[in-house]
Amino acid sequence: MVLFGDNCSNLNSFSIMSYKILSVWLCFSLCSIAFAQNSFQIKGFVRNANTLQPIEGANIVGEGLFSISSVAGAFTIKNVDEGTYSFTISHISYAPKTVTVIVESEIEIVQVYLNESSTVLEEVEVHGKSKYRKVKETPIVSHTVSKEFLDKNRENSLMQTLSKIPGVSTINIGSGQSKPVIRGLGFNRVAVIQNGIKHEAQQWGNDHGLEIDQYGIENIQIIKGPASLVYGSDAIAGVVDIQPNKIPLQNSFNGEVNILGESNNNLLGISTSIEARKEKWFYRGRLTYRDYGDYKVPTDKINYENYIFELQDNNLRNTAGKEANASFSVGYVSDYIKSETFFSTVNAKNGFFANAHGLEVRTSSIDYDRSNKDIDLPFHKVNHFKIMNNTSVIMGKHTFYFDLGYQKNHRKEHSEPVPHGYMPKPPNSKEREFNKNTYSLNMRDAFKPNKHHDVVAGINVEYQDNNIGGWGFLIPEYNRFTIGVFAYDQFEIHPNLHFLAGIRYDYGLVDTKSYYDWFLSTTNNNDGSKSYIYLQRAQNKTLDFGNISASAGLSYIQKNTTYKLNIGKSFRMPLANELASDGVNYHMYRFEKGNLDLDPEESYQLDIDIDHTTKQFSVGISPFVNFFENYIYLNPTSNYYETLQIYEYTQAKIFRFGGEVRASTTLFKNLQLDASAEYVYSKQTSGAKKNFTLPFSPPLSGLFSANYQFKDFLFLAKPKLIADFRITAAQNEIVPPEEKTEGYQILNMSFLTKMAIFKNNQPIEIRVKLNNVFNTKYYNHTSFYRLIDVPEAGRNLSISLTIPLINN
Amino acid sequence: MIVIASCSNDDSIDKDEEKPTISVNYNEGFPQGCTQLTRGETYNFRAKVTDNKVLASYSIDIHHNFDHHTHDDQTTECDLEDVKQAINPFIFIENYSIENELTSYEINIPVTIPNDIDTGDYHCAYSVTDETGWQARTSIDVKIIE
Numbered sequence: 001m002v003l004f005g006d007n008c009s010n011l012n013s014f015s016i017m018s019y020k021i022l023s024v025w026l027c028f029s030l031c032s033i034a035f036a037q038n039s040f041q042i043k044g045f046v047r048n049a050n051t052l053q054p055i056e057g058a059n060i061v062g063e064g065l066f067s068i069s070s071v072a073g074a075f076t077i078k079n080v081d082e083g084t085y086s087f088t089i090s091h092i093s094y095a096p097k098t099v100t101v102i103v104e105s106e107i108e109i110v111q112v113y114l115n116e117s118s119t120v121l122e123e124v125e126v127h128g129k130s131k132y133r134k135v136k137e138t139p140i141v142s143h144t145v146s147k148e149f150l151d152k153n154r155e156n157s158l159m160q161t162l163s164k165i166p167g168v169s170t171i172n173i174g175s176g177q178s179k180p181v182i183r184g185l186g187f188n189r190v191a192v193i194q195n196g197i198k199h200e201a202q203q204w205g206n207d208h209g210l211e212i213d214q215y216g217i218e219n220i221q222i223i224k225g226p227a228s229l230v231y232g233s234d235a236i237a238g239v240v241d242i243q244p245n246k247i248p249l250q251n252s253f254n255g256e257v258n259i260l261g262e263s264n265n266n267l268l269g270i271s272t273s274i275e276a277r278k279e280k281w282f283y284r285g286r287l288t289y290r291d292y293g294d295y296k297v298p299t300d301k302i303n304y305e306n307y308i309f310e311l312q313d314n315n316l317r318n319t320a321g322k323e324a325n326a327s328f329s330v331g332y333v334s335d336y337i338k339s340e341t342f343f344s345t346v347n348a349k350n351g352f353f354a355n356a357h358g359l360e361v362r363t364s365s366i367d368y369d370r371s372n373k374d375i376d377l378p379f380h381k382v383n384h385f386k387i388m389n390n391t392s393v394i395m396g397k398h399t400f401y402f403d404l405g406y407q408k409n410h411r412k413e414h415s416e417p418v419p420h421g422y423m424p425k426p427p428n429s430k431e432r433e434f435n436k437n438t439y440s441l442n443m444r445d446a447f448k449p450n451k452h453h454d455v456v457a458g459i460n461v462e463y464q465d466n467n468i469g470g471w472g473f474l475i476p477e478y479n480r481f482t483i484g485v486f487a488y489d490q491f492e493i494h495p496n497l498h499f500l501a502g503i504r505y506d507y508g509l510v511d512t513k514s515y516y517d518w519f520l521s522t523t524n525n526n527d528g529s530k531s532y533i534y535l536q537r538a539q540n541k542t543l544d545f546g547n548i549s550a551s552a553g554l555s556y557i558q559k560n561t562t563y564k565l566n567i568g569k570s571f572r573m574p575l576a577n578e579l580a581s582d583g584v585n586y587h588m589y590r591f592e593k594g595n596l597d598l599d600p601e602e603s604y605q606l607d608i609d610i611d612h613t614t615k616q617f618s619v620g621i622s623p624f625v626n627f628f629e630n631y632i633y634l635n636p637t638s639n640y641y642e643t644l645q646i647y648e649y650t651q652a653k654i655f656r657f658g659g660e661v662r663a664s665t666t667l668f669k670n671l672q673l674d675a676s677a678e679y680v681y682s683k684q685t686s687g688a689k690k691n692f693t694l695p696f697s698p699p700l701s702g703l704f705s706a707n708y709q710f711k712d713f714l715f716l717a718k719p720k721l722i723a724d725f726r727i728t729a730a731q732n733e734i735v736p737p738e739e740k741t742e743g744y745q746i747l748n749m750s751f752l753t754k755m756a757i758f759k760n761n762q763p764i765e766i767r768v769k770l771n772n773v774f775n776t777k778y779y780n781h782t783s784f785y786r787l788i789d790v791p792e793a794g795r796n797l798s799i800s801l802t803i804p805l806i807n808n
Numbered sequence: 809m810i811v812i813a814s815c816s817n818d819d820s821i822d823k824d825e826e827k828p829t830i831s832v833n834y835n836e837g838f839p840q841g842c843t844q845l846t847r848g849e850t851y852n853f854r855a856k857v858t859d860n861k862v863l864a865s866y867s868i869d870i871h872h873n874f875d876h877h878t879h880d881d882q883t884t885e886c887d888l889e890d891v892k893q894a895i896n897p898f899i900f901i902e903n904y905s906i907e908n909e910l911t912s913y914e915i916n917i918p919v920t921i922p923n924d925i926d927t928g929d930y931h932c933a934y935s936v937t938d939e940t941g942w943q944a945r946t947s948i949d950v951k952i953i954e
Contacts, residue, residue: 365876365891418875418895419872419875421871421899421901422899422901424894425875489818520898589945636942636943637935637937637941638865638868638940638941639864639865639937640867640935640936640937641903642869642901642903642905642932643902644867645935645937645941645943688942689941691823692823720889734825736940736941736942736943737942737943740825755861776948
């Protein structure tokens, strides 16, 4: 245990907050350690008042005193003078208690019993700025996702798990892959950040899913609006910011294994982790393996246009997949420096529905039905490798943050070689290959000149090198360099009134490489003769872009109500495929044509968030209005290129509005009810599809949850039953080539409990989840397979066990 | 929600949400499923297309199906020959526009089957677009014989 000098006391206000680690860290960092001469000791134990179990990680804070309770609930405060001390013992799950100790003898032993409570937050407000308070103060409208939420709601992929949050939905590609959609916008309009570094893959692709291991994530911040100011291009519609995990406690060594089984696609998943810390050095590692078969849909045939695909045993043939991930990090934390270096590799192989990939109907001699576990053509394989370093250095009133990243995304799409148009039968199955290297450097300085200002200034630099291979051409090779500088200030006008304003400038350079077909095409000359040539699909071009982003907002806290208002302008640089595509997308049965004259997309958004939270209930509403000056849209034209419909990248003005409402209350102490609804209205107000909506527009949807907490029963601790009922309206707003989608109602049930098998050990966490209880056949308007009339997965029973391995 | 309702009403202003249609299922429609085409002959490929607003363009794509990579969407099932390698397959890839803002039209394109191409299973795909960008497709299994 460490003793702090007096100058630590003014920081104690920070420490009461729920985040024990951060508080340790802050105190380490900001306080000089002093050693007193008279060595009295205060020793004590913190226990749960009901169960008498020791409480680990409670903060013990008094004037110049600070300690944290160990696994055994013990704490020690050394080197105290004789006298009377008063300190507060607090923990995230318990109501805080203040005790007074008179120190006379060498060792004082104090017993503290804390009562469980879910509302320590008020206490926190009194003492100072918890994370919760900070979120309230910042005018940026965001949603924080905790580890608890992730554990409770874990689905097959990270984004499916997050889609329970109002305003967040996903584009699913089968059962194992998904990509984020925020308020109806996705692909490259949502930036996914991991440990401060933007995740860079082939996000533009229809059948691409996010390559991030969903296990081991503790904290995600979701911003549902333009956030280019801090995150740069691509954060035009929102951000999924996966934040670094908490640093392990001193002298701790923890590990756990999670085992997951699912009935619908015969999934078996196992993920195991360890983390340890001595004093200053820490490390953590995780291994994840998942293997799943074809998923089942509640239908025995798929009707797509005039085709009928019979399904064997409701299996959506060839949608099996597997995933193997590993990550390791090593870090150092001292008074003024914190640094962690993170290595990760994510490997996945996923099959695509055999009868139709995209819109393309296929027959094959492959016997897909011989097994529902194997992965035949067409499939893709992806590896995403990352090295990231996050370092922060505290120097007086400044904190400098450095994020350094290298990532390599290697993706291969294989399909049966088939001649198409003038293209003869290709020599192998490698249709497309993408090899993208991204180097990132972010630096920022958080500066607190006085009590009223929090100034942050920073720079982001990124370089991408994208290489292609395979016999299919869709996007050219390119290099891209971007640099952005930004600064913002959060000004405390009044403790309850905060103003934030910031500005950013970005410059980007895209260098596309030329590409010629590997086969000859027939072209008609003006004189009636024919030529046979290798068609040029992309040109050598260098394009540059510059853009200003800005944001301003107010936050006002009035007792239990928080009002936020934010207005922002964001931008997105056109992508290489938007600029320079010129090829057949066989899967989508279309010819995609880029446009070198595209301007950066610019978006203006007004966000409002009103939240009222009391002990008994909470309500909130977060409406938005959004306007795109020049949304880049892949427009289906009425023209053909070699018998394929031409889709052309164009720009259109877009008007959007919508928002989310949420309410929750606790009845009879044990029953918690939550309700939320989300809605987005989008309209193109100029261009070829004037008055039409945008592709993949999510329909109006509501989610009602009931959460009943039972009493402990035999060896089951905190058993909890959750029912989630989702009602989604029809989506009748469509744009070619979409189909209207009917509404649906789905019930999911889950049962969570903890099982304390071994005494003195952390309990085993058990979750049993039944998705789509009634095996309802329904269509998700934003699913990739919706295009070919494939319904969503049928009933699925999943069982998850989280077993603590070691706990010291 | 009141705002939402009032706003979504004004937006049903004459938005074309209908796909065109395409069919060879009438007496003169050509080719019908499993039709045999003889090398050296000229055939008139005929299909009826309609749209609620304005027809825009259509295409005809005749390509081999020697590898059985796809099948048609007609009700008939044709007997396919054994899988084989293409040497000099017939490829017919043409696009046409439909002028004069028509809502119904008959495609009628004479196609001569060359003498030197591979015989065997072929596939004939029609597609049509309307002015809005909606598309309809149909495809028919045919055979080219000596």
